[in-house]
Amino acid sequence: MGSVYPTTTGTALLSPRRSPVPPAAPNTPSEKRGEATISSPPSLPRRSSSLHKQLITKLRPLPLQYHWAVWHSKPDPQHQYILTPLVDDVSDIGRFYRIFNNMPWLQIRQNDSIHIFRAGVKPLWEDAENQQGGRWLIRVRPDNNRAIRVWEEICLLCCGGELQAAIAQGKHKPPSALVLATG
Known part of the structure; x- marks a missing residue:
């Protein structure tokens, strides 16, 4: 057939x-x-x-490439910084936004800093992950909450593993930290 x-x-x-x-x-x-x-x-x-x-x-929240920790630092009278861990494990985008949306951004004082580092890395130059590091300085006028919006975009790019692709061509070590500093 x-x-x-x-x-x-x-x-x-x-x-x-x-x-x-x-x-x-x-x-x-x-x-x-x-x-x-x-x-x-x-x-x-x-x-x-x-x-x-x-x-x-x-649905399960989208996981991030790395786990992140959030720190707060403020200067003491002797101009030393006091580090306080705020959150030790940001592992998915849902947790990131729960923290980000509830952070009192407008209440951060002059010379205070918020640090977002990969989990296990301390926001100190002495940490082995930071010894070959550097820093970027981005100045944004604090009008209309624009600085907070820029900070959010940079945090999302970094935590989502896209910041390196957004800023440079070539093979570089991915960033291990972000810092929002006032002052």
């Missing part, structure tokens, strides 16, 4: 192929008369908010 599929090129590909299963007999009076039937559309969720809530609770 031969194949039901065409094996040649040309117009043979345009001809309909034979179906191995015969068509079903019409069941309803409208089908017997040759009239088309319209099926009802699929049912949708009653509220989009319930669908959104289901998606949020079912």
Whole structure:
């Protein structure tokens, strides 16, 4: 017995192929008369908010390439900096935004700093990860919360593993820290 599929090129590909299963007999009076039937559309969720809530609770937050830690530093009267760890494990984008959105950005005092370092790296030059490091200085006018928006974008680029690609061509060691310093 031969194949039901065409094996040649040309117009043979345009001809309909034979179906191995015969068509079903019409069941309803409208089908017997040759009239088309319209099926009802699929049912949708009653509220989009319930669908959104289901998606949020079912989906796992996107993991970050590295785990990050958040530190706060402020100078003491002898001009030494006091380091305080705020959060020790930022491992996914959901946790990043829970921290970022609840940080009192407008209450950070003059000369205070917020540090975001890879977990396990301390915001000190003496740490082995920082000995070959450097720093960038980006000045942004503090009008209309623009500085906070720039800081958020830079944090997302760094924590998401995209900052190195955004700033330089070539093979460099990925950054291990970000610091927001006021003053």
